[in-house]
Amino acid sequence: MKKMLDLLSAEVAKAFAEAGYDEKYARVSLSNRPDLCEYQCNGAMVAAKEYHKAPIMIANAVVEAMQGSEVFGEVQAVNPGFINMKVNNEYLSQYLNGMEKDERMGCEKAENPKTIMIDYGGPNVAKPLHVGHLRSAIIGESVKRIARFAGHKVIGDVHLGDWGLQMGLIITELRERKPELVYFDEAYEGEYPAEAPFTISELEEIYPTASGKSKQDEAYKEAAMQATYELQHGRRGYQALLKHILNVSVTDLKRNYANLKVDFDLWKGESDAQPYIPDMVQKMKDGGYAYVSDNALVVDVKEDTDTKEVPPCMLLKSDGASLYTTTDLATIVERMKLYNPDEIIYVVDKRQEMHFIQVFRCARKCGLVTDKTKLKFLGFGTMNGKDGKPFKTRDGGVMRLEYLLKDINEEMLKKIQESRPMEEKEAEETAKIVGLSAVKYGDLSNQASKDYIFDVERFTSSEGNTGPYILYTIVRIKSILRKYEESGKKAGEGKIGAGRSDSEKALQLELSKFNSVMETAFEECAPHKICAYIYDLANAFNKFYHETKILATDDMEAQSSWISLLLLTRRVLETCIDMLGFEAPEKM
Structure with missing residues (x-):
């Protein structure tokens, strides 16, 4: 399914050609003055140099050629040569119905997958x-x-x-503590034990201890470097210890990454x-x-x-x-x-x-x-942290990831319990889901290359540009759809109609950007573009919701159309948050 901007550009290109100008100048972009128009074309400004004409003359000729277009509802030439456009409401609703029927909501898969x-x-x-x-x-x-x-x-x-010195440090410290272990007997030729001679808790204590010793004891450091060298050159006992270290560590790492809903195809x-x-x-x-x-x-x-x-x-x-x-x-x-x-x-x-x-x-x-x-x-x-320095614990140490997530979940649980009654188990599960959205959205809404402030209070707020606000919007849509079906009606039987209000059309315009946003997010490796999009989409929906009596109206045709619009909005939002790595609960 073609992107809306490409379709609009193709329509404007026909007008440029009809008016006698090169189609290359017909590129349409989103308006930078949404109070004046929805889309704009600045091609006449550039074409003026080639055709030695005033830009407004070219713009007027193009606008004249666009009269009667089924794609645009309003077209206007504005000094010194801008072409301002509003898309036809019927054309927009047809586009959204095409999205709704499509499994991928208008997003085409790569022709040549890499x-x-x-x-x-x-x-x-x-x-x-x-x-x-x-x-x-x-x-x-x-x-x-x-x-x-x-x-x-x-x-x-x-x-x-x-593979580095840290392995040698662990081996050296383990040898000091348990010299009797068979791994340190170079003459040993049998099978090594299947079970590790340490737990994850012991392993996590061994490394910092060894690291601290190596900084104060030169002989200890030399022994660790020698152990590293022997490990890397195939000493059997040390290779067996490495396997134990990996097995114990990876098991714990998988548990922690699972809490973040992060998984890997390879654990190399x-x-x-x-x-x-x-x-x-x-x-x-x-x-x-x-x-x-x-x-x-x-x-x-x-x-x-x-x-x-x-x-x-x-x-x-x-x-x-x-x-x-x-x-x-x-x-x-x-x-x-x-x-x-x-x-x-x-x-x-x-x-x-x-x-x-x-x-x-x-x-x-x-x-x-x-x-x-x-x-x-x-x-x-x-x-x-809020002090602008790398995030630390209150005592100045590096915070463990599981402790950070625990703190976030506890903050969300407190907010959920304060806002609405919910069974303890359900509240805890909801707090985990919403807490993860707070952490991930708080991070991903920033351009990756930028430093950012990790602000627990702001990230867990259900207002503003936050994960919980996006989830709150999805939960609100789910609630409306649930009530609609509880009244005996079936959601999705109607078609999305032409916008009846400015807020309804604004929501439809945001939805029409979905495939373009997803394409850009992939090409630029930019999850923050998806965050910016769903924040705008959530705002557009909430404005529409507050201005429209969706369930209270007596106009059944309008209601059926709105419910279909809500279904598409939910699908787009849920697809986007899945790209960001979190999901929405049923209630908040």
Whole structure:
């Protein structure tokens, strides 16, 4: 189904051609003065240069050619050469009825579906998820859902941090505590125990303890580095411990991500890329790309057009150890071999931009990807507290993600209990649903690259540009539809009619933008565009609702038409919040 703006542009193009002007000037856009018109075309202003005429002369000729159009209700040429338009009410209602009949409400699937991999999440094993992991998970999940809705094959990968010094630290601390464990006996050749020698709680305590010791005790740090080296070079006992660390950590991570309604197709980590490193490095050497500088193996990635310094991409340190850069490059090799993606999107803190510039350039220079493979860095800003600094607990520590969600849920439960009576269990479930909308919408309504203030009080409000306000609107629509059917009538039997009031038409105009918004959100990896849209849509609906006696009217034809309009509004809103990663309750 074509986008409304494309249909309107095609109609205006006919008028430009009829008036003797090039159709390329006929692009229609939403009006920047909605008090004057709904759509506008500024093509006459540009065409004036080519045709050496006053813009208003061209605009008047085009408007004259548009008289009698079934698409537009009002068309006007305005000095110095704008063409202002209002769409015909009947034409608009026909468009919406077409949306209503379509399973995807006017959104066409990609003609040539791509395979897209999204790298988001990125937690380190043996550590609890904290608020710093929130944005990657929320943004990545939304981008994944939007791309799937657009018709592409999308593979989400958590990309665990499971290979660096932290593993050596855990092994070293575990050895100090339990030296008798069979994993530390190099002569042992039997099967290792199936059960881990630690719980998730113990594991989460082991790492910070070990990290603290390594900063004060040089010998301890050396032992951890040696353990890391031995792990990475295949020591059996340490490899078995790594499997235990992964199993225990991933089980806990899956539980926490499930609470966020975030899921991954792949639970791969840096360790999965390790087998690809030796061949990759050798090929870079053989191809003349990699060379030794200050005892480290590097690849130059600077370009003549660079306006700032881009350091060489380091592959191996002087001791032969790999780095994040090496692992990220080897992960690209693995992904190309196993999945051959057309595009890989990295949803990562924007402060890592230089790292990914180096990685992407090195991958291209050394032929790890094809010329057509798109590598995209979607860098996000910081989630800050009200003081404008990175969000912390009251005592200044980094807040665990599950504690943040718990606080939000408790705040929502309190508000729900204050606003309406509800059974305790139902209230708790509703608080979880609405609380998640508060967190996700609060994050996603900001452009990903921008820092934002995480304000619990504002995010949980049912008024203003918030998740709860959007859900409150959906719940209100559900309530009206429920009451309509309880009166013995069947919703959806009527057609959406021509707007009978300004507020009804305003709602219809917002609905007609749906496919255009979804297309833009995909092309720009921009969930915030969906948030802005549904906020406008919710506002338009609530204005219509307050001005219209939907259930109290005696005009059955109008009522049936309005109910069909509400059904479409609910479908669009629910589809959009699904793209954002949350859902609406039945009651609030």
